[in-house]
Amino acid sequence: MILTELNTLSWHEWDNMVEKLKHRVFLLLETKEHLHPLGRFFKYFLIFLITLNTLVVCIESIDEMFKIYKTILNSFNQFSLGVFTLEYILRVWSCTILKKYSHPVWGRLKYMLTPLAIIDLIAFLPFYFYFDPGNFQEMKLLQLTRFLQILKLGRYSQVTQILNQVIYLRKKELVLTLNVVFFLLIFSGNLIYFAEHEAQPDKFPHIPASMWWAVITLTTVGYGDVYPITPLGRLLGGILALLGIGLIALPAGIIASGFTEVIARNKQANQTLYPKICPHCGKNIDQPLENSTDLDN
Numbered sequence: 451m452i453l454t455e456l457n458t459l460s461w462h463e464w465d466n467m468v469e470k471l472k473h474r475v476f477l478l479l480e481t482k483e484h485l486h487p488l489g490r491f492f493k494y495f496l497i498f499l500i501t502l503n504t505l506v507v508c509i510e511s512i513d514e515m516f517k518i519y520k521t522i523l524n525s526f527n528q529f530s531l532g533v534f535t536l537e538y539i540l541r542v543w544s545c546t547i548l549k550k551y552s553h554p555v556w557g558r559l560k561y562m563l564t565p566l567a568i569i570d571l572i573a574f575l576p577f578y579f580y581f582d583p584g585n586f587q588e589m590k591l592l593q594l595t596r597f598l599q600i601l602k603l604g605r606y607s608q609v610t611q612i613l614n615q616v617i618y619l620r621k622k623e624l625v626l627t628l629n630v631v632f633f634l635l636i637f638s639g640n641l642i643y644f645a646e647h648e649a650q651p652d653k654f655p656h657i658p659a660s661m662w663w664a665v666i667t668l669t670t671v672g673y674g675d676v677y678p679i680t681p682l683g684r685l686l687g688g689i690l691a692l693l694g695i696g697l698i699a700l701p702a703g704i705i706a707s708g709f710t711e712v713i714a715r716n717k718q719a720n721q722t723l724y725p726k727i728c729p730h731c732g733k734n735i736d737q738p739l740e741n742s743t744d745l746d747n
Contacts, residue, residue, distance in 0.1 A: 538574065670698065
């Protein structure tokens, strides 16, 4: 009976039905329907599955536990592979509802090159290639690829979304800071090379190796594996360590101010979209009353 009804549908009706299904699938996958029970279930199911995959990677690194639970872990890996593959296919199929990806071919290719889509692809694609179980390097690469699945959580994490907004808001200041850091590393690496090369040719054999000391000193980590012994080198090390304290604090302050501004913006936007309404007078209680004298009493 269902097949008969489908056969009687016109091409236009069939196309509309597919478009509606595509629209609904995309909204559910992109967690736009967070108020819908199915959307919430899918979101939290993927979060749970990604988190569990990360824990499984950690467990598999313990040889004793992997030998005991090998069958269960392999079955779980196959299940996760199927889920992530299906999720990626549905995302690519349904992305054409957005105007920027509307072309059935080039739009999908454009979507597949987005950072989140690449992360989704990395989450399952390497597992379809053959890996030699006896090759240590290949198996470690496969484990690293599986661990990168945790990056998929960025799609569902509000913290990650806020961090992206902060970086975008403060990108000019952060780029300027990075330029200053890069210049200081090059400058100090050159100076320490000329100051210490003759005294310690094995520790400071060339400028790139000297930049390692500059990085460790500038970040105030101080491993102690390489350190200056000449008076000029020690003077340079002290100056660079003092500069590092302020220079490392600079991007931290920029990001902190960006967090404050973004959180305030989001809070204001949320109040605008979903204001609190007084059940008695029907007014917006998120906004202060104009010409109010309540605070004066």
